[in-house]
Amino acid sequence: MLNVKDVHVAYGQSEALHGISFEANANETVAIMGRNGMGKTTLFKSLIGILPLKSGQIEVAGNEVSKDESYKRVAKGIAYVPQGRMIFPTLTVEENIHTGLENAKVKKVPDEIYALFPVLWEMRRRKGGNLSGGQQQQLAIARALVTDPKVLLLDEPTEGIQPSIIKDIARALNEIRKLRQITIVVSEQVLSFAMDVADRLFVIEGGRLVHESTRAETDTAHIKQFLSV
Amino acid sequence: MSFDEIYNIALMQGFAGLSLFSVLLLMGLGLAIIFGQMGVINMAHGEFMTIGAYTIFMFSSLTETYAPGLVQAYFPIAIVAAFFIAFAFGWLTEWALIRHLYKRPLDTLLATWGLSLGMQQVFRSTFGPKEVSPTLPEWLMGSWAPSEGLDIPINGLFVLGLTAVVTGGVLLALYKSRWGLRVRATVANRAMANATGINTKRTDRLTFAIGCGIAGVAGAAFTTIGSTGPTSGSLYIVDAFLVVTFGGAASLLGTVASAFGIAQTQSIAEFFLTGSMAKVLTLLLIVTILMIRPQGLFASKIRR
Ligand SMILES: Nc1ncnc2c1ncn2[C@@H]1O[C@H](COP(=O)(O)OP(=O)(O)O)[C@@H](O)[C@H]1O
Numbered sequence: 258m259l260n261v262k263d264v265h266v267a268y269g270q271s272e273a274l275h276g277i278s279f280e281a282n283a284n285e286t287v288a289i290m291g292r293n294g295m296g297k298t299t300l301f302k303s304l305i306g307i308l309p310l311k312s313g314q315i316e317v318a319g320n321e322v323s324k325d326e327s328y329k330r331v332a333k334g335i336a337y338v339p340q341g342r343m344i345f346p347t348l349t350v351e352e353n354i355h356t357g358l359e360n361a362k363v364k365k366v367p368d369e370i371y372a373l374f375p376v377l378w379e380m381r382r383r384k385g386g387n388l389s390g391g392q393q394q395q396l397a398i399a400r401a402l403v404t405d406p407k408v409l410l411l412d413e414p415t416e417g418i419q420p421s422i423i424k425d426i427a428r429a430l431n432e433i434r435k436l437r438q439i440t441i442v443v444s445e446q447v448l449s450f451a452m453d454v455a456d457r458l459f460v461i462e463g464g465r466l467v468h469e470s471t472r473a474e475t476d477t478a479h480i481k482q483f484l485s486v
Numbered sequence: 487m488s489f490d491e492i493y494n495i496a497l498m499q500g501f502a503g504l505s506l507f508s509v510l511l512l513m514g515l516g517l518a519i520i521f522g523q524m525g526v527i528n529m530a531h532g533e534f535m536t537i538g539a540y541t542i543f544m545f546s547s548l549t550e551t552y553a554p555g556l557v558q559a560y561f562p563i564a565i566v567a568a569f570f571i572a573f574a575f576g577w578l579t580e581w582a583l584i585r586h587l588y589k590r591p592l593d594t595l596l597a598t599w600g601l602s603l604g605m606q607q608v609f610r611s612t613f614g615p616k617e618v619s620p621t622l623p624e625w626l627m628g629s630w631a632p633s634e635g636l637d638i639p640i641n642g643l644f645v646l647g648l649t650a651v652v653t654g655g656v657l658l659a660l661y662k663s664r665w666g667l668r669v670r671a672t673v674a675n676r677a678m679a680n681a682t683g684i685n686t687k688r689t690d691r692l693t694f695a696i697g698c699g700i701a702g703v704a705g706a707a708f709t710t711i712g713s714t715g716p717t718s719g720s721l722y723i724v725d726a727f728l729v730v731t732f733g734g735a736a737s738l739l740g741t742v743a744s745a746f747g748i749a750q751t752q753s754i755a756e757f758f759l760t761g762s763m764a765k766v767l768t769l770l771l772i773v774t775i776l777m778i779r780p781q782g783l784f785a786s787k788i789r790r
Pocket residue numbers: 268273291292293294295296297298299300
């Protein structure tokens with residue numbers, strides 16, 4: 258479903274990703290594990306089109322998107338939940354979700370979204386900026402989901418969020434995959450969360466993927482070594 | 487002079503200020519939404535106002551020549567046309583010029599300034615250097631006298647109503663329409679708005695064109711209080727910038743309040759002093775207040 262081939266990304270002269278390649282299938286969740294500064298956010302920003310590729314290719318369901326602006330990638334089926342959530346603080350919760358309905362035929366929030374995140378229904382008239390971190394994370398996921406994606410990208414969804422809410426988010430992601438059979442790519446530093454949601458795990462280090470394993474064959478002690486400083 | 491007379495004169499002068507307020511508000515509104523959306527300071531904004539004023543003049547001349555029976559009716563249609571013609575030129579300007587200069591504020595300033603000089607020359611070649619005035623319908627003339635010694639000009643009331651409709655319409659569109667949602671999302675976070683599926687560049691073009699269209703309506707309103715020449719718009723551009731800075735660039739409510747304040751100070755002071763002394767007084771007041779509140783009258787209160 259998502260096909261990433263030899264992606265290189267640079268900030269000015271300094272290259273941050275040195276040839277990343279992986280595939281993620283429909284109805285599969287893939288986790289990209291790595292410490293701070295290893296290139297997770299750079300990878301996700303280049304997948305959604307906020308950062309340009311220096312070279313390489315990105316395909317979604319067979320469509321090449323490498324040169325597209327972000328909004329075109331969204332129309333072709335990628336949705337993005339950024340690190341730090343980046344909801345629109347001046348817009349209400351409902352308006353935040355509505356921004357994702359740009360390509361929808363009916364500009365109405367599907368009931369399914371509020372069923373998945375009941376707290377967003379209660380808060381729908383509040384300004385996004387006045388929500389707690391966990392609520393903002395749910396809002397950012399909802400905003401991405403209403404674009405009806407084939408591939409959902411989540412960059413460190415558990416960062417700065419209470420442990421009890423982290424469990425809710427893991428449950429929501431598994432629910433979403435069951436309902437929609439989509440591809441989910443999530444970057445993480447929290448191994449327990451990744452083990453709760455992912456079918457396959459990668460480790461990124463210094464802008465390269467250095468490890469790959471299915472959940473069943475994952476040696477958690479080995480991955481923890483990559484994640485400790 | 488009795489107290490009653492002074493009261494009436496102050497009231498009339500206040501109403502005279504309302505026409506100026508209307509033009510300033512419409513100009514400031516257009517500038518503010520363009521600046522808010524894309525950080526562009528449009529130095530040619532006054533010329534889009536002039537386009538609106540000349541549109542009214544053209545409609546008036548054409549009506550007089552070909553359909554003299556419709557002289558009473560052309561004005562509202564001409565206002566709508568003023569919006570759309572200025573809108574179309576705004577659209578074209580964004581496409582041909584502005585979009586190549588985003589992220590280069592100084593270049594944009596220079597380019598739009600150059601555009602404004604160019605447009606003035608085009609006006610001069612097309613309509614001549616002399617000022618022109620449309621024939622206004624009779625129902626706009628005269629005044630309404632609710633009491634003895636108090637005359638309120640009808641054209642002022644009409645222009646005020648027009649401004650209220652346009653301002654209300656813009657606010658409604660900003661908060662209730664898809665365009666408004668796109669604008670507010672882009673203003674909050676451009677990259678993220680794009681990543682939720684919004685075509686931010688198209689939103690820029692539409693917003694720029696709408697801002698110019700509103701300037702066109704300001705030009706239409708202007709024809710009821712002054713005659714139109716190639717540089718009419720440039721006389722208002724400084725005041726319009728004052729309105730926006732003074733109001734706080736991010737606040738539309740601030741734009742309304744500051745347009746009102748500036749127009750009233752100017753108009754009432756003009757009654758007691760000469761025009762240029764009134765201007766000096768207005769400027770002095772604005773500078774003083776801006777020194778106390780550099781963020782403008784109304785700064786946005788929402789966490790960023
Ligand atoms: N805006 C930037 N300009 C220059 N270098 C950057 C920028 N953002 C990130 N980097 C560098 O790119 C590398 C990867 O960073 P990032 O993708 O943010 O890592 P992660 O998300 O895994 O913490 C780091 O070495 C970081 O210093």
